[in-house]
Amino acid sequence: MSTSRSGVTEDAVMETKEKSGKKRVVEEDDDQLSLFKIDKDGFPKKLEKEDNDDDLSDSEESVFSGLEDSGSDSDDDDADDDDDDDDDGTVEETKDTDEESLDKDNDEEATNFETSTEQPFSETREAKLQGENASDGGKGARKARASRARGTESGKLEQAPELGGQSSGPPPQGDEYEQDTSDEEDIRNTVGNIPMEWYQDYPHIGYDLDGKKIYKPIRNKDELDEFLDKMENPDYWRTVHDKMTGADIRLSDEQVSLVHRLQRGNFGDASFSEYEPYVDFFSSETMIHPVTNRPADKRSFIPSLIEKEKVSRLVHAIKMGWIKPRQPKESGLQLYDLWAKEDPNSILGRHKMHVPAPKIKLPGHEESYNPPPEYLLTEEEKLAWEQQDPEEQKLNFLPQKFACLRTVPAYSRFIHERFERCLDLYLCPRQRKMRVNVDPEDLIPKLPKPRDLQPFPTVQSLVYRGHSNLVRCISVSPGGQWLASGSDDCTVRLWEICTGRCMKTIEVGGAVKSIAWNPNPAICLVALSFNQTVLLLNPGLGDKLVCSTTDQLIASYVEPEEEKEQSVQWQLPEDQDVEKGVRLIINHPKSVRQLTWHSKGDYLATVMPDNSNTQVLIHQITKRRSQNPFRKNKGLVQCVSFHPIRPYFFVATQRYIRIYNLIKQELMKKLSANCKWISSMAIHPAGDNVICGSYDSRLAWFDLDLSTKPYKVLRHHKKALRGVAFHKTYPLFASASDDGSVIVCHGMVYNDLLQNPLIVPVKVLKGHTITQDLGVLDVAFHPSQPWVFSSGADHTVRLFT
């Protein structure tokens, strides 16, 4: 060690002198260090080497050469060997001298190693000196020698440096190829796996482990040299250029043969037989000798204590009856008399709520395989059945007829139906429904028989013909002798009721909207409205005296001193009009829809349905004065009416009927009719009940004492109601509708306040024909007889008695 150190110091001094020399020394130093290491553990290796020296020589070689990835390494091996050998001879002297100078007290082996380590250096030197050709030329001889040396004792000695070389990682500088015996990857050049072209322009080709540059070999081979080499060198074909080191390598015979083998796709090792019989270590045969000859353990002879404890515990458990032998399994259904001790009283509480599943409906004739022919479906029925949804189908199968039982096929939906039944049983909610067997006759209300409620009109007795257009309105004179009817043909006709004779026809200037006979029997006056005009007409029928008093009454009017501003104009008719019977003309600002008399016969109310606040006007005939009772009107006024006794005024708008007290000038009641559009209204002669008809075919009866809601709503008619009327004396009321019928009802109002009115429909009177979707337009009762008049769209007025 000390020597090596001194060597190092020496090197440091020598460094300046010669680079190569210094390098070598360092190399040596390293080698020695590694040498000692290897010496220690290298011993057994050497032993082994000695043991199987022979086969190692070629097996190792083959392993290295064949299985190692880089073939070049193995080449080097051989080259190394060869070189070693010829070194022994050729450069012995110089080397020896060098060695001697460095260390003398090394033992034999050590010196041997040293010499071997020395070799690369000398080689390089030799290579440098001799050049390429010389080295190549000498190779053949060297090889021969190497083979010779292998057999001898010196082979052992040669191996040793090999070992040393293996362990000593860093190869010496120079042509490492000749030297390397390492089986590791070539790591002498540390540049890694890079394209070597990168180093083309440099003098070196990489760095060694110490970081020193590895120089390119001095070569100035140009094309000519190459060519010459090709021509002259017999081994040119087996020379390979190593890019990593830049050296040319001649492949040995083994290597060449290896390449050939690989090219052929054979195994690298020539001696490897891939078809060798497989020898299983653990063969199926029982061997007479143990694999291991280890004597048996003691514990294998002694019974286990733990097991003993376990067994004793089990035995104890069995003794104590804790563990019982496994019961034989009861297989299948064990049946016995389940209801042996049945107690019908022990029914659970939940059974009270239990709804037993309804049984499946039993099949009818149509399900038979051979049903009577009437149960089979016709083609259309079949088609209809197929198009129905399964839920809608009344039968869930198609009735079929088979001639004999033999031909009956399987029912394809059998399992389905069974399954559906299962689903019904556990998924379908059940509910107990009380099905009351109602006799429909019981539902019909018990009403007094119409026969007991007579008199009421039952048959049509007279038809008044003459109008050429629909008859919009009719009115009966208070005496009950005359009938006035106004029509769309712009005429008013006056009929004698009993004979049906048309007494007078008065032409007016427009379709007559409304007509009303003055209810005062002492006055013979008819009010009628067309367009914007209201005419007061003295028909001049009946008692002459009455007619003349009427005329006098109208003529007795004295012009007041100060003329009041009025919204309507009162006019006296012209002479020809007077001839006709017209006594007064009241011109309104708008068209008048309806007019009605007060029971005293002096006041006349007119309706001009409009959004303005002058929808209703009340005229006083004697004073020829008009007034607007309402400052403001809510909604469209449909009709108005005076209370027969009290100073009340009824105004029907579309949906409500308002009752005003004319004296107190306040709203008394507001009746809601529960209908969409009121068409007509009539007031019971006693004044406590109102009926109103509506266009949505309802008739509402209000009992003013009860509430503002209808006491009863009757839906007798099928179409819109046009008119309603009360009889003056009999408990009758009638309604006329667009369906062409007049329904007469018995509407009894009792004096006892506790008893509600009795309403019984007594007769449906038909007679009018429907023209242009209009049926009966107006209805009126005879003042004294149980007769009812109706005017219709078929240009007639009919009397039912």
Add this chain to the structure above:
Amino acid sequence: MGGLQKKKYESGSATNYVTRNKARKKLQLSLADFRRLCILKGIYPHEPKRKKKVNKGSTAPRTFYLVKDIRFLLHEPIVAKFREYKVFVRKLRKAYGKSEWGAVQRLRENKPVYKLDHIVKERYPTFIDALRDLDDALSMCFLFSTFARTGKCHVQTIQLCRRLSVEWMNYIVISRSLRKVFLSIKGIYYQAEVLGQTVTWLVPYQFAHNHPTDVDYRVMATFTEFHTTLLGFVNFRLYQTLNLLYPPKLDSKAEVELKAEHEEDYAMDSESYLEKLSALSASLSRVISTVEEEEAEPDRFPVEGEDAEVLVAREKEQKEQEAQKNLFEGLKFFLNREVPRESLAFVLRCFGAQVSWEKSLCIGGTYDVTDETITHQVVDRPNVDKKYINRYYIQPQWVFDCVNSRMRLPVEDYFPGVTLPPHLSPFVEHKEGDYVPPEKLRLMALQRGERPEREQEEIEGEEDDDGGDDSQEDEGGDDDDDEEEEEDDDDDDMDDEEATDEKNLKLMEKQKSKGKTLPVTVTPGKVKLENKMRLEQEEKAEEKRLAIMMMKKKEKYLYDKIVFGKKRKVREANKLAAKRKAHDDAWKADKKKKKKKTTIGGE
């Protein structure tokens, strides 16, 4: 006053019901297990009276269970078994995954099983309850017993179903309690009266099933599980009531008889035993082997008035039933190969006949075709090759029709190759106003003891029948639209009168307007014949109509519905009658034509 304000939905019906999901959560069961539990325990959803209230104001469609029912399920031991089973499955899967075959075997040996005995007892506290609910169980068992032993369910289940259904049939045969049979296109309906309870079940025809894919067989299997248990117990009890051995054993005598013949054909004794039982040709052995004792005459108590009539009627019914039980007593039947053996053997045996069949067809045939004592041979082919003189050859429908009509019908209509009379459903009970097919009428006449008309008379009879039908139809028609028609008539009459009046009037007016010179002629007035009855009827009808006008809206609706239903019924009956009439007419015309042809041909 005061106190806390009552919260909504905290009392009353809202607390009496629980939705399915809540119930499931309360029971801590998976949906499948919950369903299974519901099936086994017979728990079904209830429809609350006020659904919105129960649904806490929501109108979402939900199924509700009674809270009591769910609470009652909480203590069910089977629920624990379900959980055990779940664990078992988990363990088994684990053992399989680890390939621990020992563990797998051990687990399999200790597979948790549950019994349904207590559930049967609980659901049917009395035996009669169980009998009352036997329809579904029987239908299910009979269906499952016809399944092929592949795939759809366990073989054991099928075998059990077969065993139980055979036992049931044997019981019905021995107790002779079959009442009605109906061959429908779906299968064969049987109705028996067992201990006073009517039990109806449906058996499919013997064909391989075309298993549908949209049927959940697990649900069916769960039902079958319960139904087999129920049927087993019921069978046990029924056999006990008849002093029969259970499980059924063949009579020793019969056993010997059967043994002699075909024993070697069957490999296993156990198999052949069930087959022999299912052949239904032999009687079963009793616990106490006695000759069938005479039934004790029930004591009669004198009763008065209407009760007496009822009693008489009941007695008559009983007598009829007795007669029906012995309908085929003493007859010897032989079943041909092509007829459904099992159902026919069952039905015939139920009414006391002796039955046999070809040996190659099934085990249990007791005598041969060549037996001279055979009275009837059931054939279902157009013609028979070899005929024996002293027996009737009839089609199978004869047997079923006889059973339903409770008498031996004339065999002439049922000879092989003959067009069969329609097979009527015995379950239809004709009410007043229903359509009754003419065949039924004829049958009723036969039952009353009237002689049937043959051939020539038949046509006339039919015509008579038709006449009867017509009259009935008329009645029906009267029923259906008597009011309507009459009303219409009234109206029409009125209209007519009016129309005539108006016409006259118009004529008169025209004449008036024409010449003013009215030729005053007095035509003698006709005396109007007023039909008092008719007038009265009209009056009544009008009265009714007016009263109907005064009905309240609700009642009117109900009334209209009822009337509509009635009218529809009548309409349907009328339609059927019309169809029948058309058919008969066509048939008659056809026949006449044929006759003519034959006569022409003959000439």
